[in-house]
Amino acid sequence: MLNRFMQMRLRDLVILAVILFALPLFLNNPFYYDLATQMAIIAATVVGLNLLVGFAGQISLGHAGFFGLGAYFTGIMTSNYGWSSVPALVVGAILVGIIAWIVGRPILRLKGHYLSMATLAVGFIIAIILNNERALTGGPDGMPVPAFTVFGWELSPFGSYNLLGMELNGSEAWYLFAAVVLLVAVWLAQNLIDSPIGRALRSVHGSEVAARVVGVDTARYKSLVFVVSAIYASAMGSLYAHFQGFITPAVAGFDFSILFITMVVLGGMGSTMGVILGAVVLKLLPQVLADFQELETVMFGAILMLTMIFMPKGLLPTIQMAVGKRMKKKAGGQA
Amino acid sequence: MSALIEVKGLDKAFGGVHAVEGVSFSVEAGQVYSVIGPNGAGKTTLFNLISGLYTPTKGEIRLKGESTAKLEPNQLAERGMCRTFQQMQICMNMSAIENVMLGRHLKLRSNLFTTLFRLPSLLRDEKACRERAAELMEFVGCGDYLDTEASAMSYGALKRLEIARALAADPKVILLDEPAAGLNAVETAALEKLIRKIADQGTTVMLVEHDMKLVMGISDRLLVLNYGRVLAEGTPEEIRNNPDVIAAYLGG
Numbered sequence: 001m002l003n004r005f006m007q008m009r010l011r012d013l014v015i016l017a018v019i020l021f022a023l024p025l026f027l028n029n030p031f032y033y034d035l036a037t038q039m040a041i042i043a044a045t046v047v048g049l050n051l052l053v054g055f056a057g058q059i060s061l062g063h064a065g066f067f068g069l070g071a072y073f074t075g076i077m078t079s080n081y082g083w084s085s086v087p088a089l090v091v092g093a094i095l096v097g098i099i100a101w102i103v104g105r106p107i108l109r110l111k112g113h114y115l116s117m118a119t120l121a122v123g124f125i126i127a128i129i130l131n132n133e134r135a136l137t138g139g140p141d142g143m144p145v146p147a148f149t150v151f152g153w154e155l156s157p158f159g160s161y162n163l164l165g166m167e168l169n170g171s172e173a174w175y176l177f178a179a180v181v182l183l184v185a186v187w188l189a190q191n192l193i194d195s196p197i198g199r200a201l202r203s204v205h206g207s208e209v210a211a212r213v214v215g216v217d218t219a220r221y222k223s224l225v226f227v228v229s230a231i232y233a234s235a236m237g238s239l240y241a242h243f244q245g246f247i248t249p250a251v252a253g254f255d256f257s258i259l260f261i262t263m264v265v266l267g268g269m270g271s272t273m274g275v276i277l278g279a280v281v282l283k284l285l286p287q288v289l290a291d292f293q294e295l296e297t298v299m300f301g302a303i304l305m306l307t308m309i310f311m312p313k314g315l316l317p318t319i320q321m322a323v324g325k326r327m328k329k330k331a332g333g334q335a
Numbered sequence: 336m337s338a339l340i341e342v343k344g345l346d347k348a349f350g351g352v353h354a355v356e357g358v359s360f361s362v363e364a365g366q367v368y369s370v371i372g373p374n375g376a377g378k379t380t381l382f383n384l385i386s387g388l389y390t391p392t393k394g395e396i397r398l399k400g401e402s403t404a405k406l407e408p409n410q411l412a413e414r415g416m417c418r419t420f421q422q423m424q425i426c427m428n429m430s431a432i433e434n435v436m437l438g439r440h441l442k443l444r445s446n447l448f449t450t451l452f453r454l455p456s457l458l459r460d461e462k463a464c465r466e467r468a469a470e471l472m473e474f475v476g477c478g479d480y481l482d483t484e485a486s487a488m489s490y491g492a493l494k495r496l497e498i499a500r501a502l503a504a505d506p507k508v509i510l511l512d513e514p515a516a517g518l519n520a521v522e523t524a525a526l527e528k529l530i531r532k533i534a535d536q537g538t539t540v541m542l543v544e545h546d547m548k549l550v551m552g553i554s555d556r557l558l559v560l561n562y563g564r565v566l567a568e569g570t571p572e573e574i575r576n577n578p579d580v581i582a583a584y585l586g587g
């Protein structure tokens with residue numbers, strides 16, 4: 001017996017896989033592949049952030065801080081200390097998880113605006129440290145990051161590869177890798193949501209009082225989801241660093257944090273597929289509106305505000321509801 | 336043997352308002368113990384104190400002899416206490432059955448690893464949990480709503496759902512705050528049966544209710560509060576014949 005949740009998640013995963021693997025049919029140059037790869041990595045980040053914001057109802061305006069820490073840990077360990085990519089990603093994610101736990105415990109007691117301010121401060125502090133530790137990070141000028149390597153095998157945008165007889169250039173190979181990463185990120189998030197832990201998380205959002213009287217240690221679960229979402233950000237930051245080949249403290253900055261949260265809100269808080277759509281739309285928008293580049297942050301702010309006012313459920317849930325209503329109407333009309 | 340719940344000299348003040356003042360009583364295991372009194376008498380505040388949501392200004396509450404002063408609501412839940420609310424507390428971001436499965440939170444042993452990779456042990460536990468939750472929803476009379484979103488359910492169904500959630504923890508004592516409020520006569524009759532069934536299973540029930548017929552019929556003992564103070568305490572028979580209660584209720 002499949003319950004409703006399991007049917008939905010299976011459907012979502014299949015749809016996502018079909019889109020991700022059909023997309024190359026429409027991508028005809030490396031520029032689009034690179035854009036799609038960025039989208040997938042950012043989308044996986046916001047899938048993690050959505051666990052905190054959409055499902056547990058806690059805000060983080062500093063999540064780029066964790067993304068940046070992952071990116072820089074990878075950058076520093078692989079280029080200065082000769083670490084391989086996977087250990088750097090994993091150790092970085094664990095360290096960021098520990099930092100998130102230490103920071104999260106006290107600040108997640110706060111609610112509403114106070115929590116927003118505290119998480120904002122966390123992001124700022126991380127960005128400032130990355131800016132100031134010139135010896136390690138190269139400061140505001142940034143630092144180069146070597147290509148992603150596993151067991152001596154190198155994934156570089158400039159390489160060429162052979163997958164099951166298909167000739168792939170570096171951009172195509174990176175895209176496929178990022179697509180698989182996104183699918184895994186979604187699968188893990190779904191597993192978390194549809195579980196005792198996931199119900200406890202959602203109850204913190206639904207009714208914190210109810211959660212407490214049925215025995216949920218709400219403080220512990222808030223910290224837990226904060227850590228999980230920080231680990232998502234860190235791991236994706238690591239991949240992002242490899243893919244870009246060069247990082248600056250901007251990856252940990254305020255603009256990035258706002259971008260992430262806007263993706264969640266626009267796409268649909270609490271909808272995993274929704275936030276992926278949010279990521280796609282907000283990565284595409286600057287391409288379409290290339291003339292307004294200086295106004296990017298203003299634009300994201302405006303989108304955030306307008307979404308909250310006119311479409312509080314977010315893009316995908318609103319579309320799904322409208323489609324559902326129309327189908328009902330049609331079915332009703334014919335009966 | 337001490338009583339299941341012992342309350343001594345309990346006080347709760349909000350600023351200048353004494354919502355509960357000098358309240359003492361005890362509840363034996365297996366009883367149906369009701370708290371009655373006019374609106375604003377302090378009944379909900381008393382429940383909030385007993386379930387650990389409020390800390391007393393003065394006085395003491397003991398659960399099976401243990402002082403609850405330092406215990407959080409979730410720790411009281413671990414000791415077998417569960418409750419429903421006058422202002423229903425349902426997670427509207429979940430389906431009906433998930434709300435009940437949430438009630439079983441403390442019975443589930445899961446860790447991040449088995450969860451993230453959906454290992455067989457987790458699936459087994461989830462299946463058992465879902466079956467138990469479905470059983471309970473049947474028991475309280477909302478078995479038709481298993482996978483309905485909570486936000487799409489009627490008020491009466493949600494009231495029963497909240498009871499199912501409280502029962503899911505296999506509690507030793509369940510606190511029901513005005514479960515009949517807003518229900519029609521048929522629903523109230525069904526509720527009375529349900530409370531009897533819960534009590535017959537050996538669960539101690541504390542009940543706040545305005546429906547006198549329901550309360551008098553079902554309770555082993557009653558506590559009457561008025562302006563935060565105890566007006567009377569005793570069996571339904573004693574309460575019915577108590578001159579203070581008669582005076583207060585019949586406009587003395």
Ligand SMILES: Nc1ncnc2c1ncn2[C@@H]1O[C@H](COP(=O)(O)OP(=O)(O)O)[C@@H](O)[C@H]1O
Pocket residue numbers: 349352353354372373374375376377378379380381
């Ligand atoms: N959280 C609170 N803050 C301030 N006053 C409160 C609070 N809770 C209850 N009160 C006050 O305490 C008194 C008792 O309220 P309550 O316990 O809700 O009564 P009942 O449940 O018997 O109707 C009322 O005067 C109410 O205004």
Ligand SMILES: [Mg+2]
Pocket residue numbers: 378379380421
């Ligand atoms: Mg009340």
